């Protein structure tokens with residue numbers, strides 16, 4: 001039996017629970033045999049020493065990401081935001097034809113494609129073999145590798161150090177946080193700026209976003225925790241922006257302490273804001289825990305009250321997997337879940353008997369209710385449903401609280 005539950009960053013004893021989702025399969029493991037999947041504990045804790053919120057289930061990153069299915073370019077909006085971001089970074093930090101840009105977890109080249117035709121040296125590092133292949137086929141230089149201290153040294157044998165490192169939505173997903181930071185430092189020139197994007201813990205807590213918790217997502221950051229983490233490595237946070245990605249994220253710019261670049265006022269302002277929201281206080285997490293337990297009861301009540309209605313879902317992503325498993329919903333509560341990703345159609349929500357079916361004009365005529373799981377794309381999905389049916393349907397979302405409306 002495990003006796004010690006220690007912080008992954010500072011080794012402090014973890015005693016403050018955030019939420020216990022229970023035993024669930026990995027969120028992206030779509031299969032035809034969903035009930036045979038191995039389940040792993042998903043239990044979130046808050047470290048009272050370094051403020052890092054984390055789950056303690058040890059999983060090998062290699063297993064999770066080797067065939068990861070997410071292709072960033074699938075979302076047009078995402079691609080145009082990436083262009084805006086890279087253009088701004090190049091301008092702000094005076095990146096020129098002598099500079100090198102490195103993107104970690106560069107996916108299918110959704111971001112690097114925008115600098116492919118500029119006279120700037122660049123390369124991407126992408127762990128998933130199938131995705132790196134897609135990027136290289138498009139002519140976007142991508143090294144298929146995990147980033148760790150060993151591979152970073154290998155990479156530098158043939159490639160330049162970076163003047164700008166971009167690591168969007170990857171920092172929360174690396175189990176070995178110390179090794180990952182050391183690897184980034186290996187890749188940095190002295191004046192290098194690191195730009196990372198992570199979902200903001202403040203939104204998770206404030207808006208009951210417990211469905212953003214899944215195994216592949218190891219860490220849930222506040223700026224206060226990031227500041228402590230980077231400080232250990234003589235790195236400083238120089239700028240921060242709140243962005244809308246994933247229901248509210250932070251875009252954080254980091255530099256070496258010796259870099260004379262100015263620290264923007266926004267950094268301290270956000271730290272103050274987090275202190276005011278009590279994100280560094282353990283009681284906040286006790287209150288969150290109670291609130292989410294109450295929401296679970298309300299979701300179960302909703303299904304009981306509507307048990308004679310035909311309920312479908314929309315969006316078979318990680319959010320749906322966590323929510324459905326946490327609330328122990330099954331085919332009796334939700335008949336099918338619509339999705340548009342070809343690879344998921346015909347498979348099941350991991351750990352349940354709820355099948356994923358193709359969304360399109362053949363939408364079932366007897367549907368009474370559709371639950372929209374990706375609440376961050378609610379209006380987009382609502383329009384999609386409205387565009388293919390004239391039937392009066394009740395649309396429901398569960399986060400931050402149960403809300404519903406009728407269309408048509």
Ligand SMILES: [Zn+2]
Pocket residue numbers: 007008009010011012047048049050051052
């Ligand atoms: Zn800690």
